[in-house]
Amino acid sequence: MNDFLIFHWLKEVNHWGKTPEGGISRLAFSQEDKGARKYVIDLMEEYGMEVRIDEAANIIGKYAGTEPDLPAVVIGSHLDSVPSGGKYDGVLGVLSGLEVVRHLAQNNIRGRHSLEVIVFSNEEGCRYPYTLFGSSVMMGDFHKPWEEIKNMQDEQGIKLVQEIKELGGKPEKLFLARRNPEQIKAFLELHIEQGLVLEDKGVSIGIVEGISAPIRFVLKLMGSADHAGATPMVLRRDPLMGASEIMLALERIVKETSVTAVGTVGQINVSPGAVNIIPGTVTLSFDIRDIDLAARNQIVRNLEKVIREVCQTRDLKYDFQEIFNISPVMLDTQMISLIEQVCQEMEIPAIKMISGAAHDAMVMANHVPTGMIFVPSVAGISHNPSEYTRNEDIMKGVEVLGQTVLRLIK
Ligand code: GLV
Ligand code: MN
Ligand code: MN
Numbered sequence: 199m200n201d202f203l204i205f206h207w208l209k210e211v212n213h214w215g216k217t218p219e220g221g222i223s224r225l226a227f228s229q230e231d232k233g234a235r236k237y238v239i240d241l242m243e244e245y246g247m248e249v250r251i252d253e254a255a256n257i258i259g260k261y262a263g264t265e266p267d268l269p270a271v272v273i274g275s276h277l278d279s280v281p282s283g284g285k286y287d288g289v290l291g292v293l294s295g296l297e298v299v300r301h302l303a304q305n306n307i308r309g310r311h312s313l314e315v316i317v318f319s320n321e322e323g324c325r326y327p328y329t330l331f332g333s334s335v336m337m338g339d340f341h342k343p344w345e346e347i348k349n350m351q352d353e354q355g356i357k358l359v360q361e362i363k364e365l366g367g368k369p370e371k372l373f374l375a376r377r378n379p380e381q382i383k384a385f386l387e388l389h390i391e392q393g394l395v396l397e398d399k400g401v402s403i404g405i406v407e408g409i410s411a412p413i414r415f416v417l418k419l420m421g422s423a424d425h426a427g428a429t430p431m432v433l434r435r436d437p438l439m440g441a442s443e444i445m446l447a448l449e450r451i452v453k454e455t456s457v458t459a460v461g462t463v464g465q466i467n468v469s470p471g472a473v474n475i476i477p478g479t480v481t482l483s484f485d486i487r488d489i490d491l492a493a494r495n496q497i498v499r500n501l502e503k504v505i506r507e508v509c510q511t512r513d514l515k516y517d518f519q520e521i522f523n524i525s526p527v528m529l530d531t532q533m534i535s536l537i538e539q540v541c542q543e544m545e546i547p548a549i550k551m552i553s554g555a556a557h558d559a560m561v562m563a564n565h566v567p568t569g570m571i572f573v574p575s576v577a578g579i580s581h582n583p584s585e586y587t588r589n590e591d592i593m594k595g596v597e598v599l600g601q602t603v604l605r606l607i608k
Contacts, residue, residue, distance in 0.1 A: 202593060204297045211237050211277070211293070212285045221583025222285055226278035226320035226331075227255070227361035234277045234289070235365070238317055241296055245303045247315070253375040254335035255367035257317035261299045263309050263607060269383040270312040271606045272566075273298065273599070274333070274558055276321030283322075284585020286390045290573075290592065292317050294388045298600045309607025311383055318558045319365075326350055326358045327521045329414070333558035337565045338376045347372075384533060384606050385562040388571045388599045390587050392555045394578030402594045403548035404572030405537045406529055409560040410458065410489040410552060413498060414522040416481060417444070417505065420515040423470055423478025437480040438468055440512045447504040448484070455500070456493035460554065461486045489526045489552050527560050533569030540601045546594050555580070571598055 214233040215224030224230040235257060242249050242259035249259050260270070275291025295315035302308070318336070323329025328350075334340040347369065350358040359369040368374065396404050419437035445463050452461040465483040484501075488494040502518070509516050534550065541548035553570065562568045573595040576586040 202297065202596065203300060204293050204592065204596060205589060207241065207293045207296070208285065208289065211289055215279060217282060217583065219282065219583045221282045221585075222279045223281050223283065224277065224279040225281065225325040226322065227358070227365065228325065231278050232365065235317060238277065238292060238296070242299075242315065245296065245300045247299060251366035252336070253368040253371050253373075254332050255319045255362045255365040256332040256336060256375065259299075259315045261302060261308075261313045261315075263312040265310040266312060268311045269381050270314045271309075271383050271603060272314045272316055272385045272562075273387070273603070274314075274316035274318055274385065274562070275387050275389060276318050276332075276558060278320055278322050280322050280324050280581050282583060283581050284579075284583060286575075286585055286587050287392065287580055288321060288389070290390060290587070291388045294592070294596045294599050297596050298603050301600060307604075309604070311607040313603060313607055319362075319367075321558055323522065325352050327414075328358075329412075329522050330524065330556065330558060330561050333561040335372050335375045336377050337379070337561050339561055339564070340372065344370070379565040382566040385559065385566050385568045386533075386571070386599060386602060387557055387559040387568075388573070388595050389557055390575045390580060390585070391553075391572040392575050392578070392580035395551050396549070396572060396574035397576065397578060399549055401547045401549050402573060402591045403541055403546055403598055404551045405534055405541070405548050406553050406559070406570035406572060407534060407550045408489055408528040408552050409526060409557060409563070409570075410487045410554050411491070411494075411524045411526040411560060412485050412487040412522065412556055413494060413520065414483065414485050415518060415520045416483055418517040418519075419480045419482075419509070420517075421478060421512070422476070424476045426474040426476055429476060434476055435513050436476050437514050438477045440508045440514050441466065441480045441482055443508050444501070444505055445482070448486075448501055451497050451500045451504070452486070455497050456488050456490055458490060458552070459486070459488040459493055459497055461497065487554065487556075491525055524556070524560065527563040529559070529563050529569060530567035533567050536605060537569050537571060537598065537602055540598055540605070544597060544601060546598060548598075569602065571595055571602075
């Protein structure tokens with residue numbers, strides 16, 4: 199595979215959602231996402247794939263094997279991005295799958311097993327909070343009640359069900375998207391590392407052994423919106439001051455509990471939000487992750503205790519709502535060995551590592567043998583317009599993916 203179209207495709211697809219800062223805002227099911235999806239569907243068809251959209255609006259492109267009844271080998275990732283994200287997160291995994299298919303098609307190579315490339319819908323969960331939506335629906339791990347799904351809307355009031363329908367999905371029949379794991383021989387995802395480990399070690403390939411997992415919740419703190427001049431300090435019920443204590447406690451608890459844990463408050467909404475009003479309500483988002491589930495649970499328990507104490511001391515009311523919760527996973531040891539063997543044969547240095555970020559692979563790994571290939575993120579930067587991965591590293595990643603696929607489809 200010594201010619202690559204992936205760089206051209208990356209440029210083209212990233213016209214969708216390009217921001218003035220050079221980053222990408224391609225929120226799930228937005229106009230930008232729709233444009234990128236269309237671009238990828240056209241490419242799939244150009245290289246002889248049979249394309250279908252499932253009930254969750256996942257795009258499934260199939261490059262048929264010579265024995266179509268055998269379980270498929272699947273490559274998958276996502277096209278949606280975070281607000282003001284980068285040009286590689288997710289999209290690289292989709293396009294590297296297409297690069298492998300293009301190589302097979304142009305060289306007239308067909309394995310016994312079919313090869314599928316899947317674009318999972320709404321991986322990021324930024325516009326609608328159902329993170330890892332497409333893969334979870336596909337593997338039967340999405341259990342939100344219909345009452346909630348049907349009313350789910352974004353900040354502009356646009357309904358999730360309307361967007362899914364517009365893309366050819368059937369939100370009222372999500373259960374039909376469920377795949378039998380026996381129909382999938384293996385799942386592979388190539389992704390940027392989004393951290394500093396590969397850069398630090400100076401190697402181009404990471405073989406993921408396990409994926410750390412987030413729990414996310416929204417905390418609403420309610421006090422009393424009063425006059426900023428007329429209300430003495432001792433008489434205030436200020437939820438933003440309470441939030442500050444809670445956030446600093448989060449940082450302390452995470453650091454004390456586990457070296458692999460991380461905790462983030464990424465969103466704060468202060469209401470009414472004026473210079474001369476003490477806030478009446480503050481809403482905070484929490485994202486807490488670890489590869490060690492027991493430690494992560496401990497952090498959440500300790501944090502809840504702090505929230506109760508702070509609210510009691512400051513006479514605040516609170517509402518604590520879990521919005522996402524997935525357990526860490528270890529990936530399949532045979533897939534890890536296979537990728538390792540491919541790297542050795544190709545004389546490409548590789549290291550085994552843990553993923554701090556979440557991926558569709560973590561859903562798939564609970565059901566089918568799953569492997570993940572990482573390529574370096576320069577300076578470890580991701581979810582940021584400066585996200586960058588060198589072309590030579592991408593080429594190595596695609597080669598490793600391609601060679602792994604060749605061994606699996608034959
Ligand atoms: C996905 O990018 C996540 O790890 O939040
Ligand atoms: Mn991401
Ligand atoms: Mn991603």
